[in-house]
Amino acid sequence: MISGFGRSRREAEQDRLLAVPRAAGRSVICPDCDAHFEVSSKAINARCPKCTRPMRFEDAELNGFCTQNVTTMGAVRVGRKGVVRGRINCGQLVVTGQLDGNVRITGCCIVQPGGVLRGEVAARAIHIQRGGSFEGTLDISAGASEARPAA
Ligand SMILES: [Zn+2]
Structure with a gap:
């Protein structure tokens, strides 16, 4: 483990290790307002940036x-x-x-x-x-x- 890198660097490393096939993000379409946005593939909760609808992942x-x-x-x-x-x-x-x-x-x-x-x-x-x-x-x-x- 290399220390000294920021947290995001380590998270990126983990994403790679977890072998998420499509990049680091998850492409999301809000079912309420149809806004398109991206969240981290590890996110469990997020809110739509447009209508603030809470979502689970x-x-x-x-x-x-x-x-x-x-x-x-x-x-x-x-x-x-x-x-x-x-x-x-x-x-x-x-x-x-x-x-x-x-x-x-x-x-x-x-x-x-x-x-x-x-x-x-x-x-x-x-x-x-x-x-x-x-x-x-x-x-x-x-x-x-x-x-x-x-x-
Ligand atoms: Zn929305």
């Missing part, structure tokens, strides 16, 4: 039979044995089990082999892997404002 894993509503800007994972019903607002969703619900994802939705996703889904992108299934309505306009063509 914890990741959640859902398993077994459950009816659950989850709101987090972190990642939600429905495990292989999960049979979940609920309303989910999250930053990223990975479905390996079954999920029936109303889902809004500011990032990417991934349905893995064996995963079943049913319901109303709004996401910036969706990736259904071979062996995964999706049934319902899909709205990927959440990313439209970012993906506008250069004028």
Whole structure:
């Protein structure tokens, strides 16, 4: 351990060690006001700089039979044995089990082999892997404002 560097330097080092694949920050879209901003990938709480809405960034894993509503800007994972019903607002969703619900994802939705996703889904992108299934309505306009063509 090298001492003498500032805290941010050490945090950057930790980010690297924790192998967060996409840089140090997490790109966030506020579900209330659609403001785009970045927070540290290690942040657990933050407020939207525009509307000051408080947000949590914890990741959640859902398993077994459950009816659950989850709101987090972190990642939600429905495990292989999960049979979940609920309303989910999250930053990223990975479905390996079954999920029936109303889902809004500011990032990417991934349905893995064996995963079943049913319901109303709004996401910036969706990736259904071979062996995964999706049934319902899909709205990927959440990313439209970012993906506008250069004028
Ligand atoms: Zn906001």
